[in-house]
Amino acid sequence: MNKVLRTAGLTVAVALLVFGATRFANVSSAATSPDGQAIFAARCATCHQANGQGAGPFPPLAGNADVTASDTSNIIGIVLNGKTGPITINGKQYSGAMPAWRGQLSDAEIAAVLTYVRSAWTNKAAAVSADQVASAGHPAMLPGATIYAAKCATCHQANGTGTDAYPPLAGNPAVSAADPKEIVAIIVNGRSGPLTVGGKTYNGTMPTWKGQLSNPDIAAVATYIRSAWGNNASGVTEQQVASAGTSVSTAIGQSIYAQKCASCHRANGAGGGPFPALAGNANVNASSPNAVIGTIEHGRNIMPSWKGQLSNADIAAVTTYIRSAWGNKGGPVSEADVTAVK
Ligand code: HEC
Ligand code: HEC
Ligand code: HEC
The missing domain is CATH 1.10.760.10 (Cytochrome c-like domain)
Known part of the structure; x- marks a missing residue:
């Protein structure tokens, strides 16, 4: 009995030691996490070029709004699974083949190289974590x-x-x-x-x-x-x-509008006094949303500037909302549209 207990005690002690060592190993490997810049130089620069500008059929990653979008699931998917077929970036169409890196780079390496391309050159976007790559890479891993x-x-x-x-x-x-x-x-x-x-x-x-x-x-x-x-x-x-996309954007836009815009432009978009109506407003419904995006970003007279107060994604959402509410019929606005308006 005593011997059994002591053996059990020893087993627990050994298990704890192994557990402790494993945890220690994890901590030290995190300290030497993969070097995104080195991976980019070795694996990506032949096509996208060291300066991220691309060349010929290979698109730029520098100054590319897809790359710096706040929702990273698209670029994680492209790096994991590759992509072929037409893609339009900054008004230019590309139609090459981006190789798939699934199985060739680990989740941590893909996270590191994407973190690098999102922050290199003039790009300035948040890091990508290995967990985000893992959840995009193993579809419905969990029931x-x-x-x-x-x-x-x-x-x-x-x-x-x-x-x-x-x-x-x-x-x-x-x-x-x-x-x-x-x-x-x-x-x-x-x-x-x-x-x-x-x-x-x-x-x-x-x-x-x-x-x-x-x-x-x-x-x-x-x-x-x-x-x-x-x-x-x-x-x-x-x-x-x-494809829940546009209606999604409208739902967020509606709540931003209620909080930030309705005090002046009214909940029904009819404005009043010095505040112009947005409902039935030709500028708001214009086929190019650029002028309206510019007004929202930079303000005009007593219309406040929302740059820095709302993210590009939120400006896209509220612009989509005002272009589709109250009988307005302007098309949806993407985060990339907002990023493109300086
Ligand atoms: C053999 C050439 C080649 C290599 C190597 C390559 N790419 Fe690409 N990449 C492309 C091409 C071509 C496209 C555009 C695909 C299309 O036209 O559909 C692309 C598209 C992309 C996009 C999507 C851009 C957008 O606007 O949606 C990202 C992100 C990207 N590559 C990142 C990487 C990263 C990171 C690496 C290295 C791990 C890499 N690429 C290596 C050729 C390459
Ligand atoms: C922290 C608490 C919380 C968690 C966690 C949460 N929800 Fe909710 N959920 C809410 C609340 C509160 C509402 C109602 C929101 C409102 O009042 O507008 C809601 C609403 C919903 C609705 C809309 C129901 C309707 O009648 O329109 C769905 C669907 C839903 N949740 C699904 C989920 C799913 C799926 C998850 C897990 C992935 C989840 N929720 C996790 C609190 C939570
Ligand atoms: C403090 C009051 C105020 C708030 C809050 C406000 N606006 Fe305005 N907005 C104005 C005024 C005043 C103008 C007209 C500016 C001018 O006369 O040049 C205007 C103009 C506009 C225009 C241009 C209309 C045109 O005909 O070109 C748009 C679009 C617009 N606002 C959208 C918004 C959105 C979206 C929000 C919320 C994110 C918002 N506004 C919040 C006061 C406001």
């Missing part, structure tokens, strides 16, 4: 039920019934709607403000999962909540998540 348990159940409860503060997802008609676009947009972008479900009004904040869950993972968890607990709606595909 929807597992994602739900890890990320959603604290608020919406394991059985989907919610609480007084968090709306139910079980038996919720919005969750089971034939077109999943609205709920996908909410999962991607979060939501705050009053929301009525089954006659009860909630007024909390649903976090945004953009950049934290990959599109396949969002598709998996959305499919799960539409089929669990007696819900019986169709699955959600990765393409549906990707």
Whole structure:
């Protein structure tokens, strides 16, 4: 008995030692994380050039809004999976083949080289983490039920019934709607403000999962909540998540407008006094959004400048909103459109 206990004790001690050593090894390997600049020189510069300007069929990465976009899932996907076919960058069309690096570079190396290209030359964008590469690179690594348990159940409860503060997802008609676009947009972008479900009004904040869950993972968890607990709606595909784009942008834009713009231009866009109407305004509806973007970025007379106060993505969202609300019919505006207006 005594011997068994002591053996068990020894095993635990050995296990702790091994565990400690492994952790130590992890810490020291993090200290020597891969050198993005060296990887770029060795693997990418032959095509994209050391100065990031590209050449011939190889597009520039310097001064390229796709590369510095705040949502990194697109460029992570291109580096992992390669890309062929036409792509327009800064008004010029390219149609070459970008090789796939999946399996040739580790997640940490891809994160390091992307962090480098997002901060080299004149580029200035946030770093990419190995976790972001991992979640984009292993589509729906986790089944929807597992994602739900890890990320959603604290608020919406394991059985989907919610609480007084968090709306139910079980038996919720919005969750089971034939077109999943609205709920996908909410999962991607979060939501705050009053929301009525089954006659009860909630007024909390649903976090945004953009950049934290990959599109396949969002598709998996959305499919799960539409089929669990007696819900019986169709699955959600990765393409549906990707195409939630414009309506997504409009939803964010609407909330920015309510907070930052409606005090002058009014909630219904009709303006009043010195504040011009945005509804039915020819400048706002112009086929090129550039002039309107310029006014929002730089202000004009007593119209405030929003540069530095709103991100480019937020300016794109609010511009998309004012171009589509109140009967306006201007097209959507992308973050790249905003970045291009100086
Ligand atoms: C053999 C040449 C070649 C190499 C090597 C190469 N690329 Fe590319 N890359 C391309 C081409 C060509 C495209 C455009 C693809 C298209 O036309 O669809 C591209 C596109 C891209 C894009 C997307 C740009 C955009 O605006 O969407 C990124 C990001 C990128 N490459 C990063 C890298 C990184 C990082 C490396 C090194 C790990 C690398 N490339 C190595 C040829 C190359
Ligand atoms: C921190 C708490 C919290 C977490 C975690 C959370 N939610 Fe929410 N969720 C909310 C709140 C609060 C609302 C209501 C927002 C409002 O009042 O506008 C909401 C709303 C929703 C809605 C919209 C329901 C409707 O009737 O339109 C969906 C769908 C949803 N959440 C799904 C999810 C999924 C899927 C996850 C996990 C990936 C998740 N939520 C994680 C708090 C949370
Ligand atoms: C403090 C009041 C105020 C706020 C807040 C405000 N604006 Fe303005 N805005 C104005 C005024 C005044 C003008 C007209 C400027 C002029 O006379 O040159 C204007 C002009 C504009 C125009 C140009 C219209 C045209 O005909 O060219 C747009 C577009 C616009 N605002 C959008 C916005 C957006 C989007 C927001 C929120 C992010 C916002 N404004 C917030 C006061 C405001």
